[in-house]
Amino acid sequence: MSVIAIYILVLIIATFVAIIVTLLVIRKIIASRSIKSNERLYDFFADRFSYVLALGEDIPLGAIRKSFLEMVRKSRGTGRYSRQRKREIARRVILNMSDEIIGENRERLSQIYDALGFADDAIKELKDKRWWRQADAIRELQTMHSTKAVGSIITLLSDKSEEVRLLAFEAVVEIDGVSSLPILVDLLRDLTRWTAINLSRIILEYKNEAAPYILSLVKHKDRSVELFAIQMLGIIRWVNAVPSLIEIAEKGMTQEVVEAIHALGSIGDERAIPVCVSKLASRNSEVRAAAASALGKFGAPSSVESLIPLLDDKAVDVRLSAAEAISRCGERGMSALETAFLNGTENVAAAARYILDEVDLVSISRSIVGNF
Amino acid sequence: MANTWAFLATFYDYFVLIYFFVIDFTYLFLLVVALREILLYLRKNRFVNYQHILQSEFATPISILAPAYNEETNIIESIQSLMMLNYAKYEIVVINDGSKDGTLKKLIDFFQLKKLSYVYNVSIPTKPVHGIYRSPLPAYNRLVVIDKENGGKADALNAGINVAKYPLVCSIDADSLLEQDALLKVVKPFLENPRRMVATGGIVRIVNGCTVERGNVTDIRLSKKWIPTFQVVEYLRAFLSGRMGWTAMNGLLVISGAFGLFRKSALIEVGGYNTNTVGEDMELVVRLHKFMHREKRDYRIGFVPDPVCWTEAPESVRNLSRQRNRWHRGLIDTLRIHKDLFFNPKYGVVGMMSFPYFALFELIGPIIEATGIIFVTISFILGNVNFPFFAMFLVLAIVYGVFLSVGAVLLEEYSFHRYPRPLDLFRLLLFSVIENFGYRQMTAWWRVKAFYDYFRGVKSWGAMTRVGFEKKNEAKV
Numbered sequence A: 001m002s003v004i005a006i007y008i009l010v011l012i013i014a015t016f017v018a019i020i021v022t023l024l025v026i027r028k029i030i031a032s033r034s035i036k037s038n039e040r041l042y043d044f045f046a047d048r049f050s051y052v053l054a055l056g057e058d059i060p061l062g063a064i065r066k067s068f069l070e071m072v073r074k075s076r077g078t079g080r081y082s083r084q085r086k087r088e089i090a091r092r093v094i095l096n097m098s099d100e101i102i103g104e105n106r107e108r109l110s111q112i113y114d115a116l117g118f119a120d121d122a123i124k125e126l127k128d129k130r131w132w133r134q135a136d137a138i139r140e141l142q143t144m145h146s147t148k149a150v151g152s153i154i155t156l157l158s159d160k161s162e163e164v165r166l167l168a169f170e171a172v173v174e175i176d177g178v179s180s181l182p183i184l185v186d187l188l189r190d191l192t193r194w195t196a197i198n199l200s201r202i203i204l205e206y207k208n209e210a211a212p213y214i215l216s217l218v219k220h221k222d223r224s225v226e227l228f229a230i231q232m233l234g235i236i237r238w239v240n241a242v243p244s245l246i247e248i249a250e251k252g253m254t255q256e257v258v259e260a261i262h263a264l265g266s267i268g269d270e271r272a273i274p275v276c277v278s279k280l281a282s283r284n285s286e287v288r289a290a291a292a293s294a295l296g297k298f299g300a301p302s303s304v305e306s307l308i309p310l311l312d313d314k315a316v317d318v319r320l321s322a323a324e325a326i327s328r329c330g331e332r333g334m335s336a337l338e339t340a341f342l343n344g345t346e347n348v349a350a351a352a353r354y355i356l357d358e359v360d361l362v363s364i365s366r367s368i369v370g371n372f
Numbered sequence B: 001m002a003n004t005w006a007f008l009a010t011f012y013d014y015f016v017l018i019y020f021f022v023i024d025f026t027y028l029f030l031l032v033v034a035l036r037e038i039l040l041y042l043r044k045n046r047f048v049n050y051q052h053i054l055q056s057e058f059a060t061p062i063s064i065l066a067p068a069y070n071e072e073t074n075i076i077e078s079i080q081s082l083m084m085l086n087y088a089k090y091e092i093v094v095i096n097d098g099s100k101d102g103t104l105k106k107l108i109d110f111f112q113l114k115k116l117s118y119v120y121n122v123s124i125p126t127k128p129v130h131g132i133y134r135s136p137l138p139a140y141n142r143l144v145v146i147d148k149e150n151g152g153k154a155d156a157l158n159a160g161i162n163v164a165k166y167p168l169v170c171s172i173d174a175d176s177l178l179e180q181d182a183l184l185k186v187v188k189p190f191l192e193n194p195r196r197m198v199a200t201g202g203i204v205r206i207v208n209g210c211t212v213e214r215g216n217v218t219d220i221r222l223s224k225k226w227i228p229t230f231q232v233v234e235y236l237r238a239f240l241s242g243r244m245g246w247t248a249m250n251g252l253l254v255i256s257g258a259f260g261l262f263r264k265s266a267l268i269e270v271g272g273y274n275t276n277t278v279g280e281d282m283e284l285v286v287r288l289h290k291f292m293h294r295e296k297r298d299y300r301i302g303f304v305p306d307p308v309c310w311t312e313a314p315e316s317v318r319n320l321s322r323q324r325n326r327w328h329r330g331l332i333d334t335l336r337i338h339k340d341l342f343f344n345p346k347y348g349v350v351g352m353m354s355f356p357y358f359a360l361f362e363l364i365g366p367i368i369e370a371t372g373i374i375f376v377t378i379s380f381i382l383g384n385v386n387f388p389f390f391a392m393f394l395v396l397a398i399v400y401g402v403f404l405s406v407g408a409v410l411l412e413e414y415s416f417h418r419y420p421r422p423l424d425l426f427r428l429l430l431f432s433v434i435e436n437f438g439y440r441q442m443t444a445w446w447r448v449k450a451f452y453d454y455f456r457g458v459k460s461w462g463a464m465t466r467v468g469f470e471k472k473n474e475a476k477v
Helices: A002-054 A061-074 A081-099 A101-115 A118-125 A131-143 A147-158 A162-176 A178-186 A193-203 A209-219 A223-236 A239-252 A255-268 A270-279 A285-298 A300-310 A316-327 A330-345 A346-360 A364-370 B002-043 B051-055 B075-083 B103-111 B153-163 B182-192 B224-249 B264-269 B280-294 B317-337 B346-364 B365-382 B385-417 B423-458 B471-477
Strands: B062-068 B090-097 B114-116 B129-134 B142-150 B168-172 B177-178 B199-208 B211-213 B216-219 B259-263 B300-311
Touching: A002 A081, A061 A081, A061 B168, A061 B182, A061 B317, A081 A101, A081 A131, A081 A223, A081 B224, A101 B168, A118 A131, A118 B259, A118 B385, A131 A147, A131 A300, A147 A162, A147 A178, A147 A193, A147 A285, A162 A178, A162 A193, A162 A223, A178 A209, A193 A223, A193 A316, A193 B051, A193 B264, A209 A239, A209 B365, A223 A239, A223 A255, A239 A255, A239 A270, A255 A270, A270 B199, A285 A300, A285 A316, A285 A330, A285 B199, A285 B300, A300 A316, A300 A330, A300 A346, A316 A330, A316 A346, A364 B259, B002 B224, B002 B300, B002 B346, B002 B385, B051 B216, B062 B075, B062 B153, B075 B090, B075 B177, B075 B317, B090 B153, B103 B142, B103 B346, B153 B168, B153 B280, B168 B264, B182 B300, B182 B365, B199 B224, B199 B365, B224 B300, B224 B365, B224 B385, B224 B423, B259 B264, B264 B280, B280 B317, B280 B346, B317 B346, B317 B423, B365 B385, B365 B423, B385 B423
Parallel strands: B062 B090, B062 B168, B090 B142, B199 B300
Antiparallel strands: B114 B129, B129 B142, B168 B259, B177 B300, B199 B259, B211 B216
16 A cells, blocks of 8 residues: 555656646747747837937927837737737837947936836836845846936845845945935945945945045944945045044954054055054054054055064964065065074064065075075 | 565565655755755846956955875866966965875976975974975966875865965865856855855866866867766766755755865864865865854855866776775765764754765665665565566666756756757766666665775775876867
């Protein structure tokens, strides 16, 4: 009995799978057959829209809408599915055209997209429960610069899907410009590196325009946002941020201090040298390494004396950062490093030699290090 | 007495039947879960622009570790291929593990390497390091070569971890080729989940039959030989179905040694690779799971189905048998070392599902399969079991095998579609069917033999003759 039960179960599963595979194959056959017909329709709509664009604003949007509805109604196939397919192809034509054109024509195309009701359709899609449908709609509205969609897209900035949140952020900035940043950045929280990568790309398009808004985030209640803002200020290299970054480097928590020092090093403003020098004596090795590294970026010969004691630091990362920093401080630094290599303790000599080798793999290793 | 034997034989027949039913059902379950995961991955991928990672200062830098032992045939092409990877910031650490051939000389000559001083931070103890080399040529400034005493692949990787300067380390085989965007794709889970992610693995595909130019796979096609083609089907089943399925449940126990990305600090915390096993890749992942559970950390170990690592598969039965023997010895060893995980609720999905799966199906599956076929067939001939029983057994043992392999090939075709030629797809489907009539049984036998070798104390890797990527093309032309 049990054998028969298993046998039946196996057959049921096999039949179920066979049906799925068959349906997939049938779907593929139907899809391939409709490709040609879709291509003809695509060309038809592409011709019409190009013609309309060529005429400029001579044709009112109402007339275009009327004519479009007529085209959809009259051409072959009048069923609901057929009408939907034609609308879909027309929408695809507009989206593809918008990628290829600029200026007034692009604006006109956006107006046509809106007049034909595609913007409203996409706004409705923003409420879909499936995140990928929402994401598609956001991307479409962004492509068409649909200003009427901005309010609806902003509501998605707190969506549970990271993809949706990111696309919404990008879309609002692109449609509404940098002025929307204060509202957007206020909604940021729990940033992952992936989000940071995407946000930084968007922000970097506006650089100095965006910098004041980013500066306002260095005291954000969410730590991930705070760290992101500090790092971004270093990447943007906004000199006006130096006083705030110095304050964080002096009073912040360890991670914030490390990032602030790195940012100050990237900006390269001399006002930051004293705080970096003072942080060489920090009890935290990460802070000491960051301070050494930042001083290296300044390349100030005056900081060589402060860096030399760190060649004998107990943490290997600090020793190497200090050696590298010294090597960047001109002739005075290189000479100090060579002396450290020749006369220093084992740790000092090792760190110095490592960097000397790095600095000039061929000439230094032959002329100074030899075959040691 | 005869009755007792007959009873035992019938009992075993039923046991085998139920065993096959459970194993088939488990594979089917994994296939369905994998399908769902792959669809989700593809959907997410539609909205990802990997160029953003490439250009970003927020991308976590990676140290690639490539252990090399007697790899003079492929080593230059492999490194050149690594040099062309698309990634913001990475270094390549090649570890010459006391090669007896001209691997080191070839590296020194080609890249004009210079022996340098290096601050070698011993986080994990290894065999002595003879020297560390760098190239003065700007084009190769990412390359670091470690020359060390032979200590095996695990020891070489540990030396690489000690030298690696970045927070993520990517272990690869020196005889493998990574696709240009492989790092961008495999690192994404770390960027999305920087605190939780401990390790990710990419898919390993077989390069035999493909055209390789300057370390890049330029034309993907199946090998004309039987043995590599069977392995293509096996790899698709193992990676797309098995690993993807376990990833969905955070129960992945294997990240292939040919391509895996790890958080360096986690590797150091668990003491690096185990140098006393031939299955160091699986052992490490199991140990990571164990450690993370013990420390009560929220973590993830995952598999990404898209980043591709191309590897040269054995083309002869002899080499393949050695490889499978070694893999199975590694599996036995890992499961023996960590036997306390077996049905241990303390370790969650790993203890209650994936570890028992590997022990009950992957480990002893070959024994049940080999003995089951013999027993049930003899029982049928002797009349101990009737025809419906025998037919059912064949359905479970063969037809389901066919279904699962065909399923994996269709999954590949539907999702990644890497074999563009219809003829290749047809051959893959054909091999999915015929592998169940001889090839599968042959590999089961090698795995049974691995038990004998393991308990005899065999620890060898077994040499594998490599043809070399470019030479394959010449031969083909």
